[in-house]
Amino acid sequence: MMQKKPAAITLLGLGPGSIQDLTHEALTLMELAASNNSPVYFRTTIHPTVEPLKAALPALHIESFDRLYDESVDWKTLYSQIATEVCKLATQQPIIYAVPGHPLIGEASVQLILQMARAQNLSTTIVAGLSFLEPVCTTLELDPFEAGLQLIDATNLAALRADEIAGKVIPTAPLLVAQVYNRRLASEVKLALSECYPDEWNVKLIRAAGVEGEEAVLEIPLYELDRNTFANHLSTLYVPPLAEMTALRVPETLRYIIMRLRRDPDGCPWDRQQTHQSLLRYVIEETYEVVETLEENDMVKLSDELGDLLLQVYLHAEIARQDGDFALGDIYENINAKLIRRHPHVFGEVEVSNAGQVVQNWDAIKRQERAQAGKDVQKESVLDGVPPVLPTLMTSQEYQKRAIKKGFEFDDVQGAYEKLAEELLELQQADSPENQLEEMGDLLFVVAHIAQWLKIDADEALRRSNRKFKARFQAMEEMTRDEGMDMNTYNREEWIKRWNRAKEQTK
Secondary structure (H helix, E strand, C coil): CCCCCCCCEEEEECECCCHHHCCHHHHHHHHHHHHCCCCEEECCCCCCCHHHHHHHCCCCCEEECHHHHHHCCCHHHHHHHHHHHHHHHHCCCCEEEEECECCCCCCHHHHHHHHHHHHCCCCEEEECCCCCHHHHHHHHCCCHHHHCCEEEEHHHHHHCCHHHHHHHCCCCCCEEEECCCCHHHHHHHHHHHCCCCCCCCEEEEEECCCCCCCCEEEEEEHHHCCCCCCCCCCEEEEECCCCCCCCCCCHHHHHHHHHHHHCCCCCCHHHHHCCCCCCHHHHHHHHHHHHHHHHHCCHHHHHHHHHHHHHHHHHHHHHHHHHCCCCHHHHHHHHHHHHHHCCHHHHCCCCCCCHHHHHHHHHHHHHHHHHHCCCCHHHCCCCCCCCCCCCHHHHHHHHHHHHHHCCCCCCCHHHHHHHHHHHHHHHHHCCCHHHHHHHHHHHHHHHHHHHHHCCCCHHHHHHHHHHHHHHHHHHHHHHHHHHCCCHHHCCHHHHHHHHHHHHHHCC
């Protein structure tokens, strides 16, 4: 019978710590390696099985990657370096790569090796081992399935940006952070988890789970995680779940709060009464408050106002869910699919060279979407699709922008100025309130058109003037109070004098 050719890379599990937990297959392979004088590459030799193995197999040649733990300054590249070296060695001869526990549980280096091996056409095989999960869960008396346990490697967690943590960790479910192997990594893990958990949240650092005489558990607040030397290569961090009302940095909590507010009978009477129509004014108000903070460039206030606007989204989603119309997941699905569909130059094969081409593609894709929805795009007006609830100046500019694309435009801006003078004269000559109303609208429409010519947002320009007027008038009011005067007694000359002073104060 022909002997099976060994794989280029054998990924071998050493079990959680005790040599008694080493599988018969794993021990047989290492005995064979020792007899052939072939090295076995350990991710780390800081593992309780190493010394007993040396004693049992004196001829076993052990190599390790421990040096990379000390040399590495970037958690993102540590396991990539190990995987690269393993695959390079495997191009020369078949090798055994031994890791603590089970190769496929909490072993980021193994996953990278499998990816690189596939790319380089290197064969691999897995030799299973008892993972660290079993003894850790035994110590915690925890059923991982019932608890909905999350598992993440400490180096992977440490490598995440602060704004990525909430997407990777759900603080309302229990969490295991594997291989918190030294104090430096414990510090990085602490900083990452502080994005989702209170600093005082009690966690458990479990060392050498399942290893007789060495197992130990340290219960401490999160902020003390790196203030001791307890962590080593056999350390696992257990983070208990937060209550739903205390995980304030994750979207799921907002969803839960809205459901609770709308729930009968222990919800909020006001929230239970709301409908899509009754909330309409709040959507508009919150949108404009966001705009105001953007124009003020107040980033602290902006985070608060964006939250108020997000609240409106969640409220409408919950009302729709209760009515059986759609759910929050539909909102996420629709916007995600739309963004992918409308950015083929990012997520597809389309190439663009400038922002103008992006806009052209966007418009063409929207037109295609309308056609697929059953719209007769051949009979569409270029002015269709402008929301009627937009502020009037924005509506005017949008109409004119679309008309300009079809060539409906003055030869130059001077023509627009002449039209403005014409409309102003017609307003002055209007002889009835109805005519005055109409001519005032025409005048404002032309003003919006000139703003379009000058590439100015007319609505933003007017908002700025409103803010400027408010600041100056309030400054005059302050002057009046300081002087003990009454504004109602001012003559024109006094108004002008104080207005000019207010202009200087509010520059």
